[in-house]
Amino acid sequence: MPRSRVLRRVALRLAGAVFVLWAVATLTFFAIHLVPGDPAQAILGGPGSQASQEALDRVRADYGLDQPLLVQYAAMLGRLLSGDLGDSYALKTPVAGLIGGQILGTLVLALLALVVAWVLAVALALWSTSAGRAGRAIAGGLELTAAALPHFWLATVLIAVFSTALGWLPPVSNDAASGLVLPVVTLAVPLAGFLAQLMREQMLQALEEPFAVSAAARGETAAGLRFRHALRHAALPAINLSGWAVGYLISGAVVVETVFARPGLGRTLLRATELRDVPVVVGVVLVVALVYVLMTIATDVVSRLADPRTTHSGGAT
Amino acid sequence: MSDLELSNRAVSGRALPRPPRVGTMLALAFVAYLIVATAWPAVLQPYDPDAIAPRDAFDPPSPAHWFGTDESGRDVYSRVVEGTAASLLIGVSATAIGLALGLLLGALAGLGGRVLDFAVGRVNEVLFAFPGILLALLIIVLWGPGPVTATIAVGLSTAPGYARIIRGELVRVRGSSYVEAARVLGHGRGRVLLRHILPNALAPITVLATLGIGQAVVWASALSYLGLGAQPPAAEWGAMLAAGRTYITTAWWLTVFPGLMIVLTTITTTVLGRVLAARDGAAR
C-alpha cells in the first residue's frame, strides 16, 4: 500500500475524528442541559449547601447559565476550539489544566498495561501452540479465566496476596516503580486473556495454512514457523483490537486508580461524578474520546502497513 | 464492551473452535445451577439470606456456613444464591438493550443503502468513542446512580460493537451467491430479505447474547463496586463484593466468593457462546 494512500487515509480519519469529537461534545452538552438539576447549586458547594438566592443568581450570571441554551452551546464550542474546557464546578479551576495534570498517569498506566498484556498474550500463544493437547487445554482455561476477572476483584486479591500476605509490593501507588506493578498487572491480565485467545486461534489457523506447510517443506523449524510466519498473522487482529483495548483499559483505570489510590483521569472522573461536576465529566469524556480516536487511527495505519493485503478493513463499521 | 473481535470471529465462523466436551458439560451444569438459583433460590439456600444474627457475624467458612457469614451474621452462600437473580437480570437486560440498539443500527447500516450506512458508521464511531465505564459514568451523572442506570449504561456501551457485527453479517449475506440465486429464480426483494438475508444474518445473535451476558455482568458489578450500581443490602454480587471489600483484611470470604460467582458466570457464558458459535459455524 503506497505511502500516499496511507497519508490520504490518515487525513480522512482525522477529519472523521474531528467530527466524532464535535458529536461527542454536542451530545454530552445537550444531554446534560436537558436533564433537571441546577448547575449553580452544584457550583455553590453542591447539594446541601446553604447558598443564598443572591449567591445562586450571581453564579448563574458568572457562568452564563442564564443565557439561552443555544448561546451557551455556541459559547462552549467556541471555548473548545481554543482548547478551553470550562471551569470545574467543585474546584473552580480550569478543567483543561486539571485534566492535563492527570492524563499522564492514566496514559502511562494504560500503555504499560497494554504492553504487558501483549507480552503475556504472545508468550502464552507461543507456548500453548507448541504445547500438546493438554497444554492447549490449560492455556485455554487460563485465558478464559483471565478474561473473566473483574478488575476490582483481581486488584483486591493481588493486594491481599502480594502486599498484605507476602509484603512484596506496595498496596498503593508511590513514586517508586514498584507502586506501578500491581495496578499494571491488574489492568493487563484480563486484557491479556482476550488477546491470547485471539492470537492462539489465529496462530493455529496460520499453522494449518498451506504457506506454513510450504515453509515447513523448505526445512523451516517449528520455532521458525511460529516466529517468522504464524506470529505475524496472529498479531494483525490483535493490533486492530488495540484501539478498543485502550478504551477498555481507560475504563478499567477508573477502578484501578481508586483501589490503588493512583492519581489519574479515572479518579478525577469518578470524583466529578460524585460531585456532579459536569464540566469535568464532559472534559474527561472528550479527552478520552480524543485519545480513543487517535489510537484507532494509529492502529489502523499500523495494521495497514503491517499487512499489504487491503482486504481487511480497519475503522468502525 | 465485550471482546468485539472475539465475538466477531465467533460469529463469522472463523470461530474459535468448539471447547472441549468436558468444559461444555461443566458449563451446562453451572447454567442449570444458575437457573435454579434464579427461579427457586430457596431450593439452594440452607438459610434465610436476610436473617440477621449479629452474634454470628464474621464466621469464617465452615460446614455450617460454606461461604462463612457476613457482618450481620447472614449466611454468605445463601446471599450469593439470592443475588443470582439480581446479577443475572442486570447482565441479561443490559445485553438485551445493547443487542436491540445494535440490531437497529446494524440493520439500518446493512440494509439502508450507502447514505444510511455511512451515517450509522459515524454514529457508531461516536458511540465507540465513549469507552465502557465512561459512558456509564456520564449517564450516571445525568440520571443518578442505581441498578437501572447501570444496566442502561452497560447496555448502551455494548451497542456499537453489536451494530458493527450485525452490519457485517448483513452485508456478507446480501453479497452471498444464494441471495443472488434467489433473485435469479425470480423472487422479490421482500421475500429474499425475509427468507434468506434476515434469517442467515441474524442467526449469530444467540451467540452474541451469550457471550455478552458474562461481560455485562462483570461491568455491571464494576459499577456496583464503585457505588454507582446496585447498593447493599441488595444481594447483588457486585454490591456484596463492594460491601465485603471493607473487611478484606479480616473477612476475605466476603469478597472472594461473590467474585468467584461473577468469574464463573462469565467463563460459563463464554464457553457456551463458543459452543453455539462452533455449531452454526458448522452450518455455514
Place this chain on the structure above:
Amino acid sequence: MSSRRSIRSLPALALVASGAILLAGCAPSDGDAAATGEPVEGGTLVYASGDAEPTCLDPHVGGNYPQALIAGQFLESLVSLDEDGEVIPWLATQWTASDDGLTWDFTLRDDVSFTDGTPLNAEAVKVNVEHLQNPDTQSSTGYLALGKVASVEAVSDTVARFHLTVPDSALLESLSQPWTAIESPAGIARGMDENCAAPIGTGPFVVDGWVPQDHVSLVRNDDYDSGPADRAHEGAAYLDGIEWRFIPDSASRYAALQAGEVDVIDNAQPDTLDQASKTGTLVEIDAPRPGASNRIELNSGQAPFDDVRVREAFIRAVDVNDGIDALFFGTAARSFSVLSSVEPLAYSDDALFGTDLDAAEALLDEAGWTERDADGIRSKDGVPLTLRFPVSTNQSIPAEQSLFEQVQATAKQAGFDVQLEPVDLSSWYGALAAHEYELVSAPYTKVGPDVLRILYHSDSITPAPSGYFANLAQLDDPDLDALLTAAASESDPDARASLYEQAQQIILGGFYALPLYDQQNHFLHSPKLQGARAMPTVSTPTFADAWLAD
C-alpha cells in the same frame, strides 16, 4: 468511599456556649506515645486521608471537616481549648469582653508573622473576618460561626475589637475552630483560586504543593514558634514535612499503613482497629467528634411518626446493641444521648431505650395500627406502616449501613416496614428536601450543646434555597424552642446546664431520635510516630509536636 465526614460536616456550625472537651481514647494510647523516647528531628510524615479530597484548602471557603483536618497543619486560630475544654491562648494572648457582652478586645502576639512575611496584626484579623463574611467567599461554617459579629476594628496593631450585634457567649469557641483560622491578608488578596491552592498562615507547616487526586505536600515552617498554650515544645516542628495523601479505599489505606507506605491513616475501619489492637503493631487515636451523637431521627412532621406512640413503638422495637458490638468490634459504645459523650452537658437515659417487643406491639395496637398482612406488616385504614429510610452511601460507613439493615430486620418483627433506600448524596438531600423520609441519620459535628438548637429548634425546619434544613426530626415544640434560645444566651453555667438538661429530656422523652453511638473518629498510626495528638477543638490531628522515631 468514605467522604462521609466531609459532607456531613458541610453544615457544621459555629459553636456557641462554652463546653469542656475530653479526649476520650486519646489519653491512654497517645499519652504513652508522647511519653516514650527523645524527640527526633527530621523525616517526612505520610498521612493517608480517607476523607474526600478538599476542593479548596482554605477552610474559609465552604468549611468542611476534610478542610479542617489539613488546615490545622498550616493555619492557626486566635484561641484554642485545652484537654479540659478551657479556652487557652493561641494567636491571641488575652481577651476581654465588655459588660454588655457586645464588644470583645483580643490582644494578639506581636512576634508572629505569616509564612509569607506579612506580620500578624489587628488589621489581619479584620481582613479575615471580612473575608469570612463576604458572600463571594462562599463560606458556610465560618460565616455562620461569626453570625453575631457585626464588625472588627483594629484598635491598635495588636488589639482587635469585635463588635457584636447580640451577646455571644460562644465567640471564643467559634474562634477556636479551624474554619475561622487566621490567614495572611496578602494571601487572601491573591484571590480565591490561588488562596484555595495554598492558603498562607502561621502554622508549623507550609503548603508546598498540591497534586490533585494524589497528595498535598507540606514543609516545615522553620520560623514557627506560635503554638497554642498547651503545646508540648517550643519552636519549629520536628518533622521536615508531611505528605498528605488521599486514599479513598479503606482496605487499600489500611494495607498501606501495614506495609509502611504511610505512617497515619484516618477513618480507620472497626475491623482493622480490632485487628490492630489485637496485634498491637499499630497505635490508635480515638477522638470522637464533639456535637451530636450518631442517631436515627424520627420524622415527627408527618404520619406515622406524628404519633408519639408509634415513635416509642419503633424505638422499643429495634435492637441495635448486638449489632453495634459485632459491627464495631467493641470500638464504639452504645449511646443513649443525642449529644456526643465528649459533651459534658450530654444527658443520657438508657431506661427510655430498652427493647421491648411486647410494649411496642401494644403501643401500635393502641395507636390503631392493628391490621397485619402476610409478612406481618401492620397497617391502619389500609395504609401500611411503611418507614422510608434514605441512606447516603457517601456519608455512612459500611458498618453503619449494615446496622441499619439490622434495624430494618428487628423493626419488622413489630410490624414496621422499613424501606432502606441507599442513594447518592444529591438524591439523599433531594429526599430530605421533599420530606420523603420517616427515618434518617445525619450526625452533626459542632462543639457544645448549642448543637441542640441547630438540630431541634423549629427555626431549623425552614429550608435554605438548596432545600436543606437541619431539624430533620421536624421537632416543632415552643417550649423546647424557648429553652434552647434561653440557654444560648445564658452565661451562668449551672442555669445553662439545667436548661439544656430539660431540653434533652423533651427530645429523648418525646422519642424523636434513636441514639446509636458517638461520631466515630479513629486514627491509626505506626509506633514510629510519636507526639501526635488530636486537637481538643474539633478532634483534628496535629503534628506540631510529633516526630518519627527510628
Place this chain on the structure above:
Amino acid sequence: MSAGTAALSPPRTDGPGPVLEVTGLSISFSEGRRRRDVVHDIDLAVAPGRCVAVVGESGSGKSVTARALLGLAGRTARVHAERLSVAGADLRNADERAWRRVRGASAGLVLQDALVSLDPLRTIGREIADPLRIHLRMPPAEARARALELLELVGMPHPALAIDRRSGELSGGMRQRALIAAALALDPPLLIADEPTTALDVGVQARVLGLLEEARDRGTGVLLISHDLAVVSRVADHVVVLHDGRVVEQGPAAEILGAPRHPITRALIAAVPTDVPRGEALSRAAAADPEPPVAPSAPSADGTAAAGGRRPVEAAPAEAPPMSADPRVARDAEAPVLEGFGLAKSFGSGATAVHAVADASFRLHRGRTLGLVGESGSGKSTLARLVLGLTPPDAGEVRLDGGAWSTLVERDRRPLRPRIGAVYQDALGSFDPRWSVRRILRDALGAARMPASDAAVAALLEQVHLSPELAARHPLALSGGQRQRVAIARALAGSPGILVCDEPVSALDATVQARVLDLFDELQRKHGLAILLISHDLGVIRHMSDTIAVMRSGRIIEQGDADRVFTSPQHEATAALIRDSPRLVPRAPGTNR
C-alpha cells in the same frame, strides 16, 4: 547439485540411483479412537531426470502421499513404509531434525494455489531465500542475490521488482513461479509438485509445466501429483494411478494413457473431454462410483463403444433426437432465444475504470450450446451477470425470445426469470445454508409459480438422476457431483428454455465432471435447452459447444462454429489458447529428449 544435497547423497558406483524410493507406504489418520487408513502399501520410485506422475481423483490419497514423503502428513497421521529414502537418506523412522535436513535441501515441494502457499505477509524474496538461510546459513545479501537468480531462472518478469513483492501483489502465474523458485532454491534432487497447475489459466499452466520439464531435464527427479491427465500426459514419463489409496495401475506414460487396462484408468481417460466428439458421452461405469447409482442401464446411445463399454446416456436414444438431420441449418433459421447486442459494462470510473465487458454481441439458439471461453478476468462472468439481468449493461441490450430483457425494470423482468435457469461453479454456496434439498427445490418451483409438491420435487431429482430420498438431506451432506445436480434441478424448476452455466464443472473431479457434462447433453436433447456454457477449460468447451465465443479483456475476439474455431482459429490469442491447453496425447517415454 548444491552443497546441501551433495552432503546428503552418498557416492554411488552403479550409476545415479533413484532420488526417491518408497515401498509399502501406508498412511492412516487417527480420528478420535478410530484409525482411518488413507493409503495402502504404495510403491514409488523416481530416478534423476525423470518425471513420475501420481494421478487419481480427490480422496485417492495422492496429496497425503506427497506430504508424507516430506514427513508433513500431520500430527494425527501414522506413516509406515518398508523402504522410504529420499536422495539416499533413509527416513523410515527419521526424527524432526532428520526430516528438516531433507526438506528443501534434498526435496522441494510445490503446492497448488500459490496465493495461500506463499506467506502473504512476507516478500517472495524472503520466502525464496528461506532454504538458503536455513540449510546453508547463507548471509542475507548473498541469499537475496541467489533469490534473484532463481527468479530469473523461473522466468519471473522484472525479477528485481518482484523480489520485494508479496504474494498478494502478484498474478497467479508469478506466484507459482515464485513458489517453484523457492522449491528449487537448493536445486534439490527431488521436486514434488502437488497439483501445481490447478486453477491456472492455460497459458500460465503451459509455462509452469515448462518449468517442471526444464527442472526434469536438468536432472531433477520430479514427482507430479495431479488429477488432470492432460497435464500428466505432457510431462510424465511414468504414471501411477491411485484410487482409494491403492495403486490400481502403473507403468510408462505411453502404456497407461495409450492402452489403459484398469477400468478406473479407463474412466479417468475417457472423462477427459478434449477431442471427444460433440454429443458423445464421457462417463463410463467406473469401478468405484462415488455417486449413488442413477437411472438403470439402457442400450448405449451410439455404436462406438470402447473396451469396457460406456455407461449409457439416459433417455437420449439416437432414433429420436430432438435435432433434425441437419440441425444447424434448421436451427439457425429459427430466431435466437437469447441475443446480446454490443453489450458493455465497466466498473469504477475515469482513469481507474475497468471495462469488464466491451461491445460483446452473441446469439443463442434453441437446443444449442454457446461456449464462452477465456482466461480468468476476461469478462466471462460479467457477461453472464448481464445475461441473467443481475446488472444492467452500460450499453447494448440483451433480448429474450426476441423480447426485451435487460431493458426491463426488475418488476417486469421477474415474471420472465423462470425462463432462464442458472448454474454456478460453487453449488454449495448457491444454496441457503439452512435449507434442505426439498426446501431449496420447492422454493424454486414456487418462484416459477409451479406446484411445489413433493412429487414435483421428486420429479426434478429424477431428471438429474438423484434418488428422491436425497430431498430430505442438507446440501452439506451431499457429494460435489450431487450438489451440482441439485443446482441443475433447481435451474430446471421453472422448465426454462435457457440455461446459463458459469464454470459448472471446474470444481469437480474428472469422472464426476464427465457425468455432469453428459447430464447437460441429455437435458439439452430432452428439452431442447439453449445453454450458455462458460468455462476456462477448452476441453469442456470444445466437447459441449456448437458455437464458441472467445473472450479476452472484455471483448469477444472470435466467435463461430466450434470445429471451425478449433481447426482454424482466426485470432492469434485463440490460437495460443488452443496451443497451450493441454491435450491428452499418449507419448512414448523420453520422446521429449
